[in-house]
Amino acid sequence: MCKKRLLNLMEKCQKWEWLKEKHFRSSCQSSVFGLVMEHLEISMIPALLLLPVLLQVAAAHYLLGISILTALPGLVLWYYYATHRRKRRTLFFLSLALYSLAYMYYLFITQVVPRGDVGLLQVSTATSGMLLTVALLIHTKRGPGFVPQPAVHGALSGTTKSSTPSVGPGASSSGAPAELQAGKEALRGKWSWCPVCRIMRPPRAGHCRTCGGCVQRLDHHCVWINSCVGQANHRSFLLTLSVFVLTSLYGISLVLGSICPQQRAVTALFYCPGVYAHYSTALCFTCSWYSSIITGGLLYVLLVQVLNISFNVTEREARLALRSKKGQRRLFGLVIDTGEHSRGFFQNWVDFLTMKDASVSLRSSCTDLV
């Protein structure tokens, strides 16, 4: 009997050791992975500088072009999911976007304009579009509108999880009409507690694990701008995206019109005889494809954003609704209709365009511009 107990105990001990070893091994693996990722961030900078070299190699032959232009987005997507999973901030995507924009503009000025097919007005339009994109990007980078911690926390000192806020739209006032009081009561219920920031946050606000703070009317964390998109910068984010996509499409059509004048822009992207006869036209053609891939991705993001605004749903709300199986997929699954805030197509757009600017807290200072 005693021997049996001893055997059981030994077996349990072995299991415990194995578990400890497994845990140690997995934590070791994750720390090694973390170390690789840390160094990868730095080593990605020379990789960025390799972009012109890669595009020039891709221009040498169409097979090289296909291989490189397939591998590049694949690598970027892999890096995106790797950083997204770890919820860490990265400057890689912002650097890649700005560097690509600058390089494409440089090629446009040095390779396409000297050909003489593009007029001064067209060059000015493309230049204005590019400068406007950068200006709007800087405006978007001012911050998403973090829930102002000191004000809320100070006013809520001594409150508990279940308590209601004494500031903001839920604040009570003595002598208010019954209807108004009922409305306020309903509104109060939507305030939620953030266990990380330890604050009560207004309706539709959410915590971003990458930025480490609660954002008012949080939409999503965008790796391309290395910041959250929230109440304070959602409109300028949409405008940046729209201006970039329009400028890029215009630029691509100018380039293809110059190197392949006998074809329409869309046809020229797939069929442009003799484009590889000269290195300069081959490089322009390769860069048109590179820009088209990026623009295609951003066009999809823009489409989803426009649909989300039309249904008055944020990316975060759509994700939560999918998880809790409360939302309805609409338009081939492009949008998740929660039905929670929607007041009809027209009113949803009015609400978005007239949405009050969130207070920009100290977190969104000038130091956050990168």
Ligand SMILES: [Zn+2]
């Ligand atoms: Zn929070």
Ligand SMILES: [Zn+2]
């Ligand atoms: Zn964020």
